[in-house]
Amino acid sequence: MTIAIDAMGGENAPKKNIEGLSIFLNKNKSNNDFMIHLYGDKKLLEEEISKQKIKSDFIRIIHTDAVVSDEETPLTAIKNSKNTSMWNSINAQVDGEADISLSAGNTGVLFVISKMILKMMKDVSKPALAGLWPNQKGMSVVLDLGANIECNEKNLIDFSEMGAALYKSIFPEQKPFVSLLNIGSEEIKGTEVLKKTFSELKRLSNDTNFIFKGYIEANKIMRGECNVIVTDGFTGNIALKTAEGTAKFLTDNLKSSLTENIFSKISLIFSFFALKKFKSKLDPRKYNGAIFLGLNGPVVKSHGGTDSVGFYYSIDLCYRIIKGNLMHQIKNNLSHLDVEN
Amino acid sequence: MTIAIDAMGGENAPKKNIEGLSIFLNKNKSNNDFMIHLYGDKKLLEEEISKQKIKSDFIRIIHTDAVVSDEETPLTAIKNSKNTSMWNSINAQVDGEADISLSAGNTGVLFVISKMILKMMKDVSKPALAGLWPNQKGMSVVLDLGANIECNEKNLIDFSEMGAALYKSIFPEQKPFVSLLNIGSEEIKGTEVLKKTFSELKRLSNDTNFIFKGYIEANKIMRGECNVIVTDGFTGNIALKTAEGTAKFLTDNLKSSLTENIFSKISLIFSFFALKKFKSKLDPRKYNGAIFLGLNGPVVKSHGGTDSVGFYYSIDLCYRIIKGNLMHQIKNNLSHLDVEN
Numbered sequence: 001m002t003i004a005i006d007a008m009g010g011e012n013a014p015k016k017n018i019e020g021l022s023i024f025l026n027k028n029k030s031n032n033d034f035m036i037h038l039y040g041d042k043k044l045l046e047e048e049i050s051k052q053k054i055k056s057d058f059i060r061i062i063h064t065d066a067v068v069s070d071e072e073t074p075l076t077a078i079k080n081s082k083n084t085s086m087w088n089s090i091n092a093q094v095d096g097e098a099d100i101s102l103s104a105g106n107t108g109v110l111f112v113i114s115k116m117i118l119k120m121m122k123d124v125s126k127p128a129l130a131g132l133w134p135n136q137k138g139m140s141v142v143l144d145l146g147a148n149i150e151c152n153e154k155n156l157i158d159f160s161e162m163g164a165a166l167y168k169s170i171f172p173e174q175k176p177f178v179s180l181l182n183i184g185s186e187e188i189k190g191t192e193v194l195k196k197t198f199s200e201l202k203r204l205s206n207d208t209n210f211i212f213k214g215y216i217e218a219n220k221i222m223r224g225e226c227n228v229i230v231t232d233g234f235t236g237n238i239a240l241k242t243a244e245g246t247a248k249f250l251t252d253n254l255k256s257s258l259t260e261n262i263f264s265k266i267s268l269i270f271s272f273f274a275l276k277k278f279k280s281k282l283d284p285r286k287y288n289g290a291i292f293l294g295l296n297g298p299v300v301k302s303h304g305g306t307d308s309v310g311f312y313y314s315i316d317l318c319y320r321i322i323k324g325n326l327m328h329q330i331k332n333n334l335s336h337l338d339v340e341n
Numbered sequence: 342m343t344i345a346i347d348a349m350g351g352e353n354a355p356k357k358n359i360e361g362l363s364i365f366l367n368k369n370k371s372n373n374d375f376m377i378h379l380y381g382d383k384k385l386l387e388e389e390i391s392k393q394k395i396k397s398d399f400i401r402i403i404h405t406d407a408v409v410s411d412e413e414t415p416l417t418a419i420k421n422s423k424n425t426s427m428w429n430s431i432n433a434q435v436d437g438e439a440d441i442s443l444s445a446g447n448t449g450v451l452f453v454i455s456k457m458i459l460k461m462m463k464d465v466s467k468p469a470l471a472g473l474w475p476n477q478k479g480m481s482v483v484l485d486l487g488a489n490i491e492c493n494e495k496n497l498i499d500f501s502e503m504g505a506a507l508y509k510s511i512f513p514e515q516k517p518f519v520s521l522l523n524i525g526s527e528e529i530k531g532t533e534v535l536k537k538t539f540s541e542l543k544r545l546s547n548d549t550n551f552i553f554k555g556y557i558e559a560n561k562i563m564r565g566e567c568n569v570i571v572t573d574g575f576t577g578n579i580a581l582k583t584a585e586g587t588a589k590f591l592t593d594n595l596k597s598s599l600t601e602n603i604f605s606k607i608s609l610i611f612s613f614f615a616l617k618k619f620k621s622k623l624d625p626r627k628y629n630g631a632i633f634l635g636l637n638g639p640v641v642k643s644h645g646g647t648d649s650v651g652f653y654y655s656i657d658l659c660y661r662i663i664k665g666n667l668m669h670q671i672k673n674n675l676s677h678l679d680v681e682n
Contacts, residue, residue: 134590149532150532183575183582190575191491191575218578218581218583220586221583222590234524234532237559238576239559239580239583241524242560243586243587244559246563246584248563250587250592250623253619257612258612258615258616263611263615264615266611267608267609268608271599271612273602274602274604274605275598
């Protein structure tokens with residue numbers, strides 16, 4: 001399996017990308033089932049690789065001169081981003097050179113050119129952006145996080161099938177629980193689109209590779225009782241950013257409380273390891289990597305501002321997704337819809 | 342000014358309601374500009390009042406036999422809830438007996454009968470449920486939190502005017518900043534309804550009693566740079582519950598981290614006061630009380646599960662709203678729309 005990495009995308013690229021790769025290679029010394037193709041400036045990448053003392057038979061550099069800038073807009077991206085490291089790392093899938101593409105670069109551009117290069121899967125009406133969300137028992141998949149502002153029932157059913165396939169590819173041992181995000185748990189609650197999706201998923205429930213659990217309210221996302229949470233891109237984006245803002249507000253206040261006087265500072269000596277564990281469990285870098293679903297090949301978007309550890313987690317996510325045979329799972333799940341329709 | 346309280350609504354009523362009242366009376370010993378009318382079972386209320394050793398010239402009990410049950414649905418509420426403590430506490434405004442009504446009872450029923458009894462204000466297309474949201478600088482008003490699943494631009498503009506009036510009535514010294522909740526801050530982002538609302542609010546901006554600040558993303562709600570955040574009831578409800586769920590997830594994990602071993606337990610001795618302050622600042626009881634806006638009289642909904650302290654805060658909110666002359670502020674704000682349309 002081959003992972004194509006846009007080594008020039010994101011803040012502090014290519015330094016953090018190569019450092020993240022170095023962590024990945026160290027953690028996977030005993031595995032020899034992967035190849036990493038790095039797209040970017042050969043000279044710069046070789047410098048970083050030698051700085052990191054990486055010696056691996058499993059990496060290959062494919063030189064590209066150009067990089068997609070942060071200022072590039074989706075409108076002009078198709079014209080301006082040809083032969084950039086991002087473009088070529090996605091195009092590698094068309095050429096059969098790679099199984100998955102990873103970039104920390106410009107999100108809007110990545111989305112547009114991924115769609116253009118890889119094209120949408122037959123029978124998928126809209127692609128979706130899926131993210132990993134921490135919860136009390138581990139993590140869940142939430143989609144769509146912002147690719148589609150408005151969605152109909154066909155879109156939400158596709159998202160359910162694709163989200164379940166993604167979860168299954170990352171956690172193969174479980175048959176995923178899928179829920180629709182709504183403002184109440186009763187069957188009569190919500191928009192017309194949600195009600196139609198609900199009854200269609202209920203009707204399909206004997207044939208799906210997931211267990212449909214009905215509606216979920218937003219305050220229960222993090223309980224961990226549901227593995228895949230399905231919503232439209234507007235709502236998903238609001239929920240994601242509300243959670244981010246709330247977490248930042250709480251941890252900022254906690255930090256300032258615990259450093260405000262000499263006693264609370266002393267307390268930090270005793271709680272150091274406990275707080276470190278707390279912080280580590282909730283470390284957003286562990287959940288770094290949003291997945292574009294619905295194209296003829298998977299594309300993972302790393303957060304642009306993440307560091308090498310965050311980038312490592314997104315490489316690891318790519319590895320797990322391919323090992324879990326995501327594309328096969330998606331096709332398999334969607335085939336149930338074919339039978340029904 | 343008179344506050345009409347449904348003393349029988351919510352968990353542990355009327356105990357917590359009267360205890361909350363007792364806190365309110367103690368904190369307002371030097372004020373004599375209010376009357377509290379308590380609606381409920383006279384005998385029960387007198388017992389609680391004597392238990393709390395309340396001796397006040399500012400309270401009056403109006404006996405009612407019946408109570409709205411938690412099982413009552415909005416569909417049958419109008420038939421079944423006549424002459425309940427909730428009904429009569431709202432109806433008091435029609436009779437000119439009260440300026441505001443407060444209940445911790447059944448939300449759906451409260452909403453339906455409030456609309457029925459008080460009726461919608463002229464020119465308001467839909468009523469909204471507004472809540473107080475903690476932020477880095479104090480608190481902001483967020484609406485709609487779930488009264489209207491789908492909203493058009495007229496609704497959102499009404500919500501902006503009413504939300505600004507509410508904020509101004511609670512914090513009279515400030516000209517409120519108003520923003521529309523969206524998935525990006527650029528003018529071109531979002532749904533058609535949001536775009537239309539944006540340009541209309543921009544057009545009106547010379548005449549409004551608030552400063553329109555454009556779009557706000559959900560991760561910035563708690564920064565405190567905006568006082569009134571406007572959205573439809575579906576999105577507002579998702580955001581509110583996501584914030585609740587995230588806060589619970591984080592504080593639960595923090596608690597278990599800080600009690601997991603002997604060292605972290607020792608740390609609690611040193612950080613006790615700092616953590617107490619942290620907890621106090623974020624205490625949800627301080628933000629207890631959602632306000633129904635758009636009716637010919639204000640109705641405040643206390644959380645049903647809150648305790649006496651939470652109920653005290655909702656009584657205090659009623660007091661501040663009436664002192665700040667909410668209804669006048671709303672009419673004044675809406676009159677600008679009349680001029681324009």
